[in-house]
Amino acid sequence: MGTPDAAVVAEGVHKRFGATTALAGLDLTVPAGTVYGLLGPNGAGKSTAVRVFATLTRPDEGRAVVAGHDVVREADAVRRRIGLAGQHAAVDEDLTGRENLRIFGRLFHLGGPRARRRADELLERFGLADAGDRLVRTYSGGMRRRLDLLSSLLVSPAVLFLDEPTTGLDPRSRNEIWDAVRDLVADGTTVLLTTQYLDEADQLAQHIAVIDTGRVIATGSPDRLKARIGGRIDVVLADGADLGEAARVLSAIAAEGTRPDADPERRLVSVPVGADSVTLPDVVRRLDQEGVPAVDVGLRRPTLDEVFLTLTGRPAEPADPPGTATPALAGEVSR
Amino acid sequence: MSTPAPAPLPVLRAGLADGLTVAGRNLLKLRHQPGQIVATFAFPLVSVVLFGYVFGSAIPIPGGGNYREYLMPGLFVMGTVFGLVGSLTVIAKDNGLGVMDRFRSMPMARSAVPFGQTASDLVVAAGSLAVMAGCGLLFGWRAHHGVGATLGAFGLLLLLQYAVSWVGVFLGSLVRNEETAARIAPLVMPVTMISNVFVPTEGMPTVLRVIADWNPVSAAAVACRELFGNPGLPTGDLAWPIEHPVLATVGWSALLLVIFVPLAVRRFRTAGL
Numbered sequence: 089m090g091t092p093d094a095a096v097v098a099e100g101v102h103k104r105f106g107a108t109t110a111l112a113g114l115d116l117t118v119p120a121g122t123v124y125g126l127l128g129p130n131g132a133g134k135s136t137a138v139r140v141f142a143t144l145t146r147p148d149e150g151r152a153v154v155a156g157h158d159v160v161r162e163a164d165a166v167r168r169r170i171g172l173a174g175q176h177a178a179v180d181e182d183l184t185g186r187e188n189l190r191i192f193g194r195l196f197h198l199g200g201p202r203a204r205r206r207a208d209e210l211l212e213r214f215g216l217a218d219a220g221d222r223l224v225r226t227y228s229g230g231m232r233r234r235l236d237l238l239s240s241l242l243v244s245p246a247v248l249f250l251d252e253p254t255t256g257l258d259p260r261s262r263n264e265i266w267d268a269v270r271d272l273v274a275d276g277t278t279v280l281l282t283t284q285y286l287d288e289a290d291q292l293a294q295h296i297a298v299i300d301t302g303r304v305i306a307t308g309s310p311d312r313l314k315a316r317i318g319g320r321i322d323v324v325l326a327d328g329a330d331l332g333e334a335a336r337v338l339s340a341i342a343a344e345g346t347r348p349d350a351d352p353e354r355r356l357v358s359v360p361v362g363a364d365s366v367t368l369p370d371v372v373r374r375l376d377q378e379g380v381p382a383v384d385v386g387l388r389r390p391t392l393d394e395v396f397l398t399l400t401g402r403p404a405e406p407a408d409p410p411g412t413a414t415p416a417l418a419g420e421v422s423r
Numbered sequence: 424m425s426t427p428a429p430a431p432l433p434v435l436r437a438g439l440a441d442g443l444t445v446a447g448r449n450l451l452k453l454r455h456q457p458g459q460i461v462a463t464f465a466f467p468l469v470s471v472v473l474f475g476y477v478f479g480s481a482i483p484i485p486g487g488g489n490y491r492e493y494l495m496p497g498l499f500v501m502g503t504v505f506g507l508v509g510s511l512t513v514i515a516k517d518n519g520l521g522v523m524d525r526f527r528s529m530p531m532a533r534s535a536v537p538f539g540q541t542a543s544d545l546v547v548a549a550g551s552l553a554v555m556a557g558c559g560l561l562f563g564w565r566a567h568h569g570v571g572a573t574l575g576a577f578g579l580l581l582l583l584q585y586a587v588s589w590v591g592v593f594l595g596s597l598v599r600n601e602e603t604a605a606r607i608a609p610l611v612m613p614v615t616m617i618s619n620v621f622v623p624t625e626g627m628p629t630v631l632r633v634i635a636d637w638n639p640v641s642a643a644a645v646a647c648r649e650l651f652g653n654p655g656l657p658t659g660d661l662a663w664p665i666e667h668p669v670l671a672t673v674g675w676s677a678l679l680l681v682i683f684v685p686l687a688v689r690r691f692r693t694a695g696l
Contacts, residue, residue, distance in 0.1 A: 142528045167530040168428040178521035182452040191451075195531040197429045197437065206426055223455055239525065243428045286648045 095120040095247045095278035096141055100150035102300075103136050110136035112302035113150070118247075118280055118295070123273050125293030125310075126282040127396075131254035133302040134282035138251045142172045143278065153245040171240030172276075178236055179224050185235050186211060186220040190365045193242045203242070206343075210238045214268060230261025237268055248272060250281045254288060266292060286396065300400050313395045318343050318362045321371055324384040325355045334380050341374070361387075431530065438532035445492060445539025449513060450546060463547065466505070467555035467605045470564050474621060485623055493571050494574075495555075495564040496647030497620030500640050501557055503548065503584040504615050507591035508608045510544050514595025515604035527694075537592045537687045544588040545581060552580060567652030576650035579672050583643050586679035593687040597676025617666075620644055623655060636662035639675035 096118035103111040111133045118124040136231025139145040141154050143163040144159055152159045172178075179188045186207050211220040214234055228235040233253060240248060250269065254262040269292055275280055283289050285296060287382050289296050290310045298306040298313070306313060320342070325334055335348040338359045342348060348359040373384050390398075431437070447688075455458060471491070494635075517523045526536060566573040598604050615633060618624075618640040624632045635641055640684035642687035648656055657665055664671035 144524055164431065164530055167528060168431065171526065172528040174521050174524060178525040180452065180517075180522055181449070181520070182455050183448070184455075187448075187451060191444060191448045192525070192529070193537075195441055195526070195529055197440070197530070198426070199429075224627075242426065244426045250632055271521065 093120050094118060094153075095122075096152070096154050096280055098137070098141075098150065098152045098298065101137070101140060101147045101152055102149035103133075103145065103147050104314070109302055111140070111147070114299070116297055116304060118278060120246075120278050121273070121276055122294045123269065123279040123281060125289035125296040126280060126299055127284070127286065127289045127296050128282075128299035129284060129400075132299045134284075134299055135251055136302075137299070138172070138249045138280070138282055141247075142170060142249050143167055144172075144349050145323055151413055167332075168243070169246040169324075171243075171245035171248040171252055173204075173237045173240045173248070173250050175255045179232060179239060181225045182223065183214055184221050184223055185231075188224060188235060188240060189242065192239045196243045199243065206242055210241060214238055215264075220248070228261070230257055230264060233257060233265060233267065237265065241272070245277060247278045249278065250279060251393060252282055252284065254283070254285065262288075275342070298396065306395075306399050309416060314390050315362075316395065318360055318365070319390060320388045321359050321361050321366065321368075321381050322386045322388060323357045323359075323371070323375065326358065326381040326383050328352055328355045330380045331355065333376065333378060334382075337374050337378050337380060338371075343370065428530070435696040438534055438538070441509055441531045441535030442538040442542060443534050445473065445582060446543040446546070449543035452513075452654075453547065463551050467498060467502060467551070467558050470501070471558050472494070474498070475562060478621065481630060484655045486654060487572075489563060491559075491562050492564050492653045493648070493655035494621065494649055496560040496653055497618075497644045498559075499552060499576075500581055500583070500618075500643040501615045501620050502551055503580050503643070504587055504640055505587060505611060506544055506548050506584050507518045507587045507594075507611055509547065510540055510588045510591030511598075512601060514540060514592055514612075515598045516594065516601040518598070519600030520656055523694075527691075533692045534688045536691055537589070537596075537684075540592050541585060541639060543589045544591075545585055548581060548584040548588075564653070565651075569649060572650040574650070575669075576647045579643065579646055579650070579669065582676045583639070583672060586676040588677060588681070589683040593683050593690060596687060596690045602662055614638070615640055618644065619631070619657070623657060625657065625659075633641045633662070636665050639664075639672065639679075641665065642668045642671035643666075678688065 091233055094117045096116065097307070098114050098116040101111050101114040114133065114137055116137070119242060126137060128134050136145065138242070140147050140152055141159060142362055143159050143166050146160055154166045157165040157169070159166050182193070188202050189207035193206050194200060198206060213215045216231065216234060216238070219227065219231060224235065227235065237250075237253065254265050257265065266288075269279055281289070281292060294309060296308065296310055296313060297304045306316070308316070320339065322340065323334060325331065325394070331350045334357045335350050338348045338357055341359065341361055343362045343365070344359045346360040348357050350357050368385055433543040471494070475494050479494060482490055484490055484493050523536070527533065566576070594607065595604060598607065618635050618638045620640060624635045624641065627635055642664040645656065645665055647653070649668060
């Protein structure tokens with residue numbers, strides 16, 4: 089593969105389910121020791137990608153290497169090196185949190201006493217020690233998700249896959265999960281995180297791959313991705329008569345191939361700019377030099393939503409559609 | 424804090440250890456659900472009262488004898504076959520919640536789930552048979568042919584139960600969640616009803632009688648009646664499985680195992696791929 093420091097490498101991965109193409113040539117390189125965000129709307133192929141990497145499903149074409157091992161030919165070696173926490177809490181409702189961890193620990197072949205110790209350790213560290221002897225059935229959504237996360241940490245994984253770890257959680261629980269993830273990365277674990285929450289990727293991931301209809305359509309740091317569509321400078325003029333002059337001044341800093349828009353009603357001139365190509369003082373100085381008085385000058389940084397819109401030509405799904413059908417289902421149907 | 428992955432275990436040892444862990448997990452789950460235990464054990468009691476006294480009051484046994492003595496072996500078999508619902512439900516629930524996905528992403532033996540499940544089913548079935556036998560004794564049922572034959576009958580029941588449990592595990596691995604499983608479960612009912620569990624098959628219309636006579640449930644019930652020395656053994660021109668009930672029950676069980684063990688193991692190895 090030529091990239092020894094890559095924790096996950098995918099090359100031209102295809103996966104079809106009947107008539108549905110879930111992955112259509114996915115290429116991905118996840119550097120070791122980072123949090124990598126796989127961002128995309130429902131049905132984009134994020135979960136299928138994770139299922140391929142976690143050896144749950146086999147690619148039809150292409151190959152994937154996780155922690156240095158091929159997911160098809162060396163599935164067992166991969167399984168010893170990964171953790172998986174899904175969007176559905178994969179823990180047993182009819183057992184206590186501690187029993188869940190002990191049993192999973194035994195199945196990781198830690199042996200009884202070590203599985204026991206490890207379970208206690210993790211419950212303590214992630215604030216579930218008090219709830220450890222309660223049935224999971226009685227846990228809140230956030231607690232279940234945390235237990236689910238712990239279950240994937242029994243054996244320190246080289247690569248941890250988090251498939252929409254906070255979907256459906258309240259903000260507080262979401263923050264708890266985020267803190268746990270940051271903790272892990274500090275320990276050296278590589279995290280591949282899928283999410284449809286743009287702020288989640290922004291918060292946690294050093295690198296993002298935007299994925300749509302089964303392939304990666306853009307990669308980079310959150311900042312780089314935002315830079316790709318740059319920002320916008322809005323100038324509100326004192327006198328509407330200066331609109332033409334202001335537009336002339338601002339066209340000098342416009343991003344390549346763009347022109348300032350003038351809005352006479354609001355005495356506003358707005359111009360797209362390349363990221364980091366202009367600073368606000370610079371804009372103010374230019375306007376001053378040409379004698380165009382401005383009452384307000386602002387730089388608007390794009391949100392990842394705007395990035396998404398630019399890249400895919402349609403907005404990302406709303407983060408938490410209240411009272412709609414389960415997002416996962418709606419996504420499957422619409423594809 | 425770092426816990427490295429242990430070296431891989433030899434395949435056979437891993438399979439056995441993992442199977443025992445899964446079986447232990449299932450039994451532990453049952454312990455947390457006293458309601459389910461009560462339900463498991465209430466079933467035989469309710470059945471004996473319902474079928475033994477309500478139906479039994481109007482059903483004469485050919486050749487005479489106590490209806491409840493005729494009924495008990497049938498209820499043993501019925502309880503055994505209903506065990507299928509238990510394994511079906513557990514596996515389907517694990518599927519629905521994603522527990523199965525976690526298992527499959529772990530370095531455990533994939534066959535551990537079906538083997539562990541059927542093993543714990545067997546333990547539960549033994550307990551449930553014991554309770555049922557206790558109920559039977561209370562209501563006048565007896566085993567008349569000594570310890571050997573009695574143990575033979577229970578052994579036969581457990582064999583059939585083990586085979587049926589594999590069918591349940593396989594079916595459970597096909598459905599996506601508990602709700603679907605719950606909708607399939609009542610289909611087990613006719614399988615146990617179209618048999619000689621409750622009434623002799625002699626009076627049934629020909630088509631139904633043939634089905635009932637070749638139903639493994641009937642063979643098992645006759646085998647138990649024979650081994651326990653209970654009344655109502657069929658006479659005259661008999662279908663082969665009814666004439667050789669013990670052999671037929673062993674044969675049916677073996678057939679189910681030969682078909683469903685490989686199917687289930689294969690299914691757990693390759694599901695979702």
